[in-house]
Amino acid sequence: MKSDTYLPAPPPPRVQNECPNLDLTAVRHRVDRRLEEFLDAKAEAAHARHLPPEVTSLLRDFVLNGGKRVRPLLCAVGWCAAGGDPQPPEYVIQAAASLEMFHAFALIHDDVMDGALLRRGTPTVHRALAATYSHLRDPDRFGEHSAILLGDLAHAWSDELLHSAGIPDGRAAAVRTVTNAMRSEVMFGQYLDLLATGPPQDDADAALRIVRYKTARYTVERPLHLGAALAGAEPDLLTSLSAYALPIGEAFQLRDDVLGTFGDPRETGKPCLDDLRDGKGTLLVALAMQHADEEQRRTLRALIGSPGLGEEDAERIRHLLCVTGARAAVEQLIGVRREQAQQALDQANLTPAATAALQEIALTSTVRTS
Amino acid sequence: MKSDTYLPAPPPPRVQNECPNLDLTAVRHRVDRRLEEFLDAKAEAAHARHLPPEVTSLLRDFVLNGGKRVRPLLCAVGWCAAGGDPQPPEYVIQAAASLEMFHAFALIHDDVMDGALLRRGTPTVHRALAATYSHLRDPDRFGEHSAILLGDLAHAWSDELLHSAGIPDGRAAAVRTVTNAMRSEVMFGQYLDLLATGPPQDDADAALRIVRYKTARYTVERPLHLGAALAGAEPDLLTSLSAYALPIGEAFQLRDDVLGTFGDPRETGKPCLDDLRDGKGTLLVALAMQHADEEQRRTLRALIGSPGLGEEDAERIRHLLCVTGARAAVEQLIGVRREQAQQALDQANLTPAATAALQEIALTSTVRTS
Numbered sequence: 167m168k169s170d171t172y173l174p175a176p177p178p179p180r181v182q183n184e185c186p187n188l189d190l191t192a193v194r195h196r197v198d199r200r201l202e203e204f205l206d207a208k209a210e211a212a213h214a215r216h217l218p219p220e221v222t223s224l225l226r227d228f229v230l231n232g233g234k235r236v237r238p239l240l241c242a243v244g245w246c247a248a249g250g251d252p253q254p255p256e257y258v259i260q261a262a263a264s265l266e267m268f269h270a271f272a273l274i275h276d277d278v279m280d281g282a283l284l285r286r287g288t289p290t291v292h293r294a295l296a297a298t299y300s301h302l303r304d305p306d307r308f309g310e311h312s313a314i315l316l317g318d319l320a321h322a323w324s325d326e327l328l329h330s331a332g333i334p335d336g337r338a339a340a341v342r343t344v345t346n347a348m349r350s351e352v353m354f355g356q357y358l359d360l361l362a363t364g365p366p367q368d369d370a371d372a373a374l375r376i377v378r379y380k381t382a383r384y385t386v387e388r389p390l391h392l393g394a395a396l397a398g399a400e401p402d403l404l405t406s407l408s409a410y411a412l413p414i415g416e417a418f419q420l421r422d423d424v425l426g427t428f429g430d431p432r433e434t435g436k437p438c439l440d441d442l443r444d445g446k447g448t449l450l451v452a453l454a455m456q457h458a459d460e461e462q463r464r465t466l467r468a469l470i471g472s473p474g475l476g477e478e479d480a481e482r483i484r485h486l487l488c489v490t491g492a493r494a495a496v497e498q499l500i501g502v503r504r505e506q507a508q509q510a511l512d513q514a515n516l517t518p519a520a521t522a523a524l525q526e527i528a529l530t531s532t533v534r535t536s
Numbered sequence: 537m538k539s540d541t542y543l544p545a546p547p548p549p550r551v552q553n554e555c556p557n558l559d560l561t562a563v564r565h566r567v568d569r570r571l572e573e574f575l576d577a578k579a580e581a582a583h584a585r586h587l588p589p590e591v592t593s594l595l596r597d598f599v600l601n602g603g604k605r606v607r608p609l610l611c612a613v614g615w616c617a618a619g620g621d622p623q624p625p626e627y628v629i630q631a632a633a634s635l636e637m638f639h640a641f642a643l644i645h646d647d648v649m650d651g652a653l654l655r656r657g658t659p660t661v662h663r664a665l666a667a668t669y670s671h672l673r674d675p676d677r678f679g680e681h682s683a684i685l686l687g688d689l690a691h692a693w694s695d696e697l698l699h700s701a702g703i704p705d706g707r708a709a710a711v712r713t714v715t716n717a718m719r720s721e722v723m724f725g726q727y728l729d730l731l732a733t734g735p736p737q738d739d740a741d742a743a744l745r746i747v748r749y750k751t752a753r754y755t756v757e758r759p760l761h762l763g764a765a766l767a768g769a770e771p772d773l774l775t776s777l778s779a780y781a782l783p784i785g786e787a788f789q790l791r792d793d794v795l796g797t798f799g800d801p802r803e804t805g806k807p808c809l810d811d812l813r814d815g816k817g818t819l820l821v822a823l824a825m826q827h828a829d830e831e832q833r834r835t836l837r838a839l840i841g842s843p844g845l846g847e848e849d850a851e852r853i854r855h856l857l858c859v860t861g862a863r864a865a866v867e868q869l870i871g872v873r874r875e876q877a878q879q880a881l882d883q884a885n886l887t888p889a890a891t892a893a894l895q896e897i898a899l900t901s902t903v904r905t906s
Contacts (some may be wrong), residue, residue, distance in 0.1 A: 209719075218731070256663050275688065279681040303734045303841070311649040314684060315727050318645065321688065323720035325695050329712055335705060342699055349692035350578075357685050361588070386619045461752050469672070
């Protein structure tokens, strides 16, 4: 049993979006509908050529069942912040949808690399493929390899969505600059992440670097920039958005790391052992290594990243992450970064609609349980 | 020792390119230079941000050291066939280079899936990465996973090359139609290939279907279409190019399959055991299974796709591929397809430059030893 001390604090009541003009729920529905139409068309095309239906149906299930749509929503907010119509035109919705398709690619490959079994509460794509083809000689291998291909297809299709969105000619180059940067950054971040995975290290800077590349830029800054670029924003606005995005993105990932170790799997939809078993190079672990005494450090080294790690061992690690002060330090940093983001927002002088939306996102992404 | 009967016939003397206007060697050099510049810029950008240098250096080595540049050259030929200037402008060269970058992505992922050790005579990317990080806890796993990421980066960068090429606005949509189709087709082809890998099957149609998706469309038809679309070709021309491309592409892959089993590794740069050990679902194997007697079929089933397959077993399989008539039938089909491609060329009424180039490509791609 996990003790109550490890559970995150309950979220405060949600702030109402004060600007009725930017309806994020409506944006989300439109993005989902666009993804659905696109994937339905792909399924029909595959059917017409007698290609295996599971390729598109698995991708469809993965993309449409669940996910917070953080990146498409931030894209819509960036659009709005740059003065775009609060009812975004279809090309903005489609560009936002391309971010979600890209994210599906990133997650499918991530899950193969992590050997993850569950995602959003259901089997990961490579496990679903292995189960579908359980009669093959080596279904696990087939599952991993075909999931790499499904991810590749999602990558290609994200590009297709973006470039067929009908972005006005004068803005296409600025949009490409953003999406090109985003793609390289997330791959480098993921590479740094792979390098840091294994026995626990005490390098907090390295841990934070991964957070910045993998999440702060990829999940928050670039989606906002994409929306702003779609609306023809000046460079100054992109800088203002970064001043908000980088700290809040860092806070978002640090919250994710806390949930990945201390979260309730029934709420997060994924096990809270995996990060510890894989030896993920989080700030939590780096700080614990820094502040642990010799014996505690030995214990952390023996347990973190050990393939056979069980719940009892995980509980010992969680205990050490708490008593070394690592968890409290990360929670404090989340607070500091949220504060920095708030200050950046105060100075940015955005439209009330954009400010309200970014405030809500700041709150719900850093104080959350799933 | 491999007996001489298994070696392919020596190539006939190369036909001189009869049209001095379309200089494929010059195109190749320009494509290579463009790739080099692009990758150098990426390496500099990574250096400036203190990102790990091996990511770009490995990709640079992989892309620039070797490879036949079949797809970029066909793109230039397609351009020329549609009336483009025999000295293609820079945007055609860059679009052609994007095909090579895409192919690097496809090969890197392919090699991970096949567990291949060598490519172009040197260690595959995942093996090179495992060797670079041999001190990690599980270097093999790191090598495979980081190679997936390097492949993903090449995929993103192929897109970047294409979309920043400066393709004239009026032609961009037609170009996208071709590249979108190409990407989906090669992924589906690769998926069918994975499904067919394992114990030998006697389904020749299934084997030919993989050939068509994975190679005929991806390697020949779509690169020609891309070049033609860049030159603003009418749909009729695309149809004529397909009539040449599909048979010659099939012949190209069938030649590749023959070399993959009977070729000289010193010439092909890759082992000639892997296809048999992996149980690749080639037409060679499907035909052998169809025409084998009961005992031969048992032997093929016992050996093909067996992970411990050695040279002696491979030699037994090669013998059966010959005595069942499978090898001869495949050689005959290569001849038939080359003939069909020639007839299509005769009827296509292309410019002499394009016709001469396609004739040369037809010859060198189907009668080759590497």
